[in-house]
Amino acid sequence: MEYAIEMLNVTKEFPGIKANDNITLQVEKGGIHALLGENGAGKSTLMSILFGLYSPTSGTIKVNGKEVLITNPNVANDLGIGMVHQHFKLVENFTVTENIILGREPKGKFKTIDLKSSRERIKKISELYGFKVDPDAKIEDLTVGMQQKVEILKMLYRDADILIFDEPTAVLTPQEIEELLEIIKNLAHEGKTVLLITHKLKEIKACATKCSILRRGKLIKTVDVATTTEATMSELMVGRKVDLNIVKKPLSLGKNMLEIKDLVVTSNRGFDAVKGVSLHVKAGEILGLAGIDGNGQSELINALTGLAPIKSGSIIIDGKDVTNESIKTRFDIGMGHIPEDRHKYGLILDFSLKENFIIHDFEESAFSHHGILNYSNIDQYANRLIEEFDVRSGQGKNTLTRSMSGGNQQKAIIARELDRSPKLLIVVQPTRGLDVGAIEYIHKRIEAERESGKAVLLVSFELDEIMSLSDRIAVIHSGKIMGEMNAKDATENKLGLMMAGTEVTEGNANV
Amino acid sequence: MYNKKEKILVPLIAVVLGVLLGIIILVVSNRDFMVLFSSLLKGLTGITLGKAGINLRYPGELMVTTMPLILGGLSIGFAYRCGMFNIGSEGQVIMGSLAACCFGILVPIPTRFAAVVVLLVGALAGALWAFIPGILKTKFNISEVVSGIMLNYSGMFIASYFYKILPGSTTTRTVDLPVNATLKSDFFYNITNYSRLNWGFLVVIVCVILYWFIIEKTTFGYKLRATGFNKFGAKFAGIKTDRATILSLMISGALAGLAGALLIQGTFGYGRVSLAFDNVGFDGIAVALVGGCNAIGVVLGGFLFGLLKITQPLLQTSGVPREIGDIISAAIVYFVAIQYVILYFIHKKRKTKGESKE
Numbered sequence: 001m002e003y004a005i006e007m008l009n010v011t012k013e014f015p016g017i018k019a020n021d022n023i024t025l026q027v028e029k030g031g032i033h034a035l036l037g038e039n040g041a042g043k044s045t046l047m048s049i050l051f052g053l054y055s056p057t058s059g060t061i062k063v064n065g066k067e068v069l070i071t072n073p074n075v076a077n078d079l080g081i082g083m084v085h086q087h088f089k090l091v092e093n094f095t096v097t098e099n100i101i102l103g104r105e106p107k108g109k110f111k112t113i114d115l116k117s118s119r120e121r122i123k124k125i126s127e128l129y130g131f132k133v134d135p136d137a138k139i140e141d142l143t144v145g146m147q148q149k150v151e152i153l154k155m156l157y158r159d160a161d162i163l164i165f166d167e168p169t170a171v172l173t174p175q176e177i178e179e180l181l182e183i184i185k186n187l188a189h190e191g192k193t194v195l196l197i198t199h200k201l202k203e204i205k206a207c208a209t210k211c212s213i214l215r216r217g218k219l220i221k222t223v224d225v226a227t228t229t230e231a232t233m234s235e236l237m238v239g240r241k242v243d244l245n246i247v248k249k250p251l252s253l254g255k256n257m258l259e260i261k262d263l264v265v266t267s268n269r270g271f272d273a274v275k276g277v278s279l280h281v282k283a284g285e286i287l288g289l290a291g292i293d294g295n296g297q298s299e300l301i302n303a304l305t306g307l308a309p310i311k312s313g314s315i316i317i318d319g320k321d322v323t324n325e326s327i328k329t330r331f332d333i334g335m336g337h338i339p340e341d342r343h344k345y346g347l348i349l350d351f352s353l354k355e356n357f358i359i360h361d362f363e364e365s366a367f368s369h370h371g372i373l374n375y376s377n378i379d380q381y382a383n384r385l386i387e388e389f390d391v392r393s394g395q396g397k398n399t400l401t402r403s404m405s406g407g408n409q410q411k412a413i414i415a416r417e418l419d420r421s422p423k424l425l426i427v428v429q430p431t432r433g434l435d436v437g438a439i440e441y442i443h444k445r446i447e448a449e450r451e452s453g454k455a456v457l458l459v460s461f462e463l464d465e466i467m468s469l470s471d472r473i474a475v476i477h478s479g480k481i482m483g484e485m486n487a488k489d490a491t492e493n494k495l496g497l498m499m500a501g502t503e504v505t506e507g508n509a510n511v
Numbered sequence: 512m513y514n515k516k517e518k519i520l521v522p523l524i525a526v527v528l529g530v531l532l533g534i535i536i537l538v539v540s541n542r543d544f545m546v547l548f549s550s551l552l553k554g555l556t557g558i559t560l561g562k563a564g565i566n567l568r569y570p571g572e573l574m575v576t577t578m579p580l581i582l583g584g585l586s587i588g589f590a591y592r593c594g595m596f597n598i599g600s601e602g603q604v605i606m607g608s609l610a611a612c613c614f615g616i617l618v619p620i621p622t623r624f625a626a627v628v629v630l631l632v633g634a635l636a637g638a639l640w641a642f643i644p645g646i647l648k649t650k651f652n653i654s655e656v657v658s659g660i661m662l663n664y665s666g667m668f669i670a671s672y673f674y675k676i677l678p679g680s681t682t683t684r685t686v687d688l689p690v691n692a693t694l695k696s697d698f699f700y701n702i703t704n705y706s707r708l709n710w711g712f713l714v715v716i717v718c719v720i721l722y723w724f725i726i727e728k729t730t731f732g733y734k735l736r737a738t739g740f741n742k743f744g745a746k747f748a749g750i751k752t753d754r755a756t757i758l759s760l761m762i763s764g765a766l767a768g769l770a771g772a773l774l775i776q777g778t779f780g781y782g783r784v785s786l787a788f789d790n791v792g793f794d795g796i797a798v799a800l801v802g803g804c805n806a807i808g809v810v811l812g813g814f815l816f817g818l819l820k821i822t823q824p825l826l827q828t829s830g831v832p833r834e835i836g837d838i839i840s841a842a843i844v845y846f847v848a849i850q851y852v853i854l855y856f857i858h859k860k861r862k863t864k865g866e867s868k869e
Contacts, residue, residue, distance in 0.1 A: 305747070307746065307747060326749070326751075327746070327747070327748075327749040328749030328750075328751075330749075331748075331749050337747075339747060344741070344743050344744065345743055345744055345747040346744065346747075347741075347744060348736075348737050348740045348741045348744045348745065349740070349741065349744075350740040350741070351736070351737065351740060355733070355737075359737065359744075359745075359748040359750075360748055360749060362730050362733050363730050368729075368730045371729050371730050371731055372728055372729055372730070373728055373729060373730060373733060
């Protein structure tokens, strides 16, 4: 068997931690090789070594059978290794062509940039793989999925043969994910070697041939994807059996905790993003709001939580009309909110963990007196939350939240919001970018809230998440509710059609 | 990546590098670099090398120069901790001076209490001048940097106009403030060999303590810091970020206004018609930067820049160009500003040390 990449006995030590411990990874030419592991398992470190961003403490790397020393990303490029980073590295106000040739501008007469020939070449490559990318479009006008294709084109333009994808689907909609997996398969078909870093088992099943599983810096096993079940892989990854199936206790419904009536919200770009939405959530149930990203979910959530003004309609929480109330009042009435963007909205990253815990209630008598913070109470409270919700961090309550892992940051937010025991919990994309272990934990917590009689509104772009957690599912498409159905009547197909804008009448049988 | 030890280490290294640069320039231009050290020593302690006795006038004047600088640094630091760059501090100093001067001259209060009232008037004027960029920022999303710079010039011209029309003013200065309204002290005057040292240091001490207490210990400071670190996150959590923004600019302005009042009531005792900036507000930026915007750091930063300032005339009398003081100040600011380069070398050194140990 011919290997495109061989990383032999690679070890990388950082002060106090072995990020990679004697890892041997062999990637077959023309194959799709997945790298699976929880956050912090060492996947990114390993790929950074391959891409020349870190130098290994020990071990050797062979590319196409030849031993090489990759000292920086340029060397990697010259060896035909390309990488699509999780966070795109594109110049927003440049065109697709300008971005792709950046750093390798072809020179024409009088040392001017020869845009014409590069444009043609990009068009050709784009057509070859069926990308449908307009070489003259500006990056800022493209969707996230399109931007990712530009990143892929950038690698192909540089004649990369070995393509590394770092968590490529984390930012994509279900449709875009499917398309991307198709592209990846195509690339392998054309003879490229693909290394796919991910923690989504479904995607590995859908396209990869081999899968190497990392846990705590060590290579656990490399398996044949075709003959290994998802359950086995996830067990290898986490180190114990993981159960993502949620056993739901029967419903015991209470009164309406959230009522939205004919809500219209204008987006900050000036058009109506939410066009007359009416929904209700009762105590003791989870309402899942499914839909493709960008169909008015963010605007709806911003209006519900008070971050953005509404145009018309009303919002009632626990019987009180909060349409014109402040954010603080809504929190005080009994709203809890786990936001989509935990870095922008959920946390003050430069605050310590304990300071983040008290962000809603620092003016309450428990944490301050006459405007002076009571740090001994705050410390106690933080210690309790850390223990109860198993939030792990370097220096406990005094850890800067910026330095914590994504999963633990999310746990911190969940600890803060759930401990206030809100009557209505608004949860948006709670497991985005998290590993299986964390997802399992968070799903169980949300389910526990339902069982204790709270009302939960769950907004997610992941159909699996919606279908496994919700009691009732509503689908939003371009600002309108396309229909509602009981979760047991919902199929992926039905929901998919509604998400694409088709009204499905038979499913409208309501609670 | 950035721990407490490094927060102290970086400014220290910057100061050493700045002084080193000064020495190099002196050596290259063929001058005696020991003059730099003897001048700094004289400025700091009043001791002249090779001569017996201490001239307390120098430490006294060091205090006089440093006090407004510390207030200027606190002003910049306070706004910065709330995520804003109050470059309009200079104008707020000027308006503080103007208001203190006018009030002190026009409204005679016969008791010593007058000094306190005049101080508060100065602080209020600074706060109101800072309210303008604050309201512009929150209501119309206009950068406080742009409006602040423009208000610096407006303030300067307004002040020079009013100084000139006060009763008894000449074209260059106003009359003296009544003694009641000043911070002057015969006691300090006499024990420091006739320096201008005044009661203003009490104001500075109170401000430093309040600064630390408000920012670190109060719910109000918590709100400001949350807003400064992440405006969206703070707003999301229910904090009224617009109010925090305006209030922090106004407190920053009040501190600048106090610095202005101190110049009038303590340093000079009268208002000066000037068409150039005193730079107390601008120097405050350097002080806050070197001091890392925390209370103790700002005090030390204030003394550092104060010392370099009063050393300049001493250098000149020893035959070394006074500009060497400016060069060192500027170099220190640059070195702090490129702290990531310094950190890079610290980390690299630590790494090689760590490896050689194994």
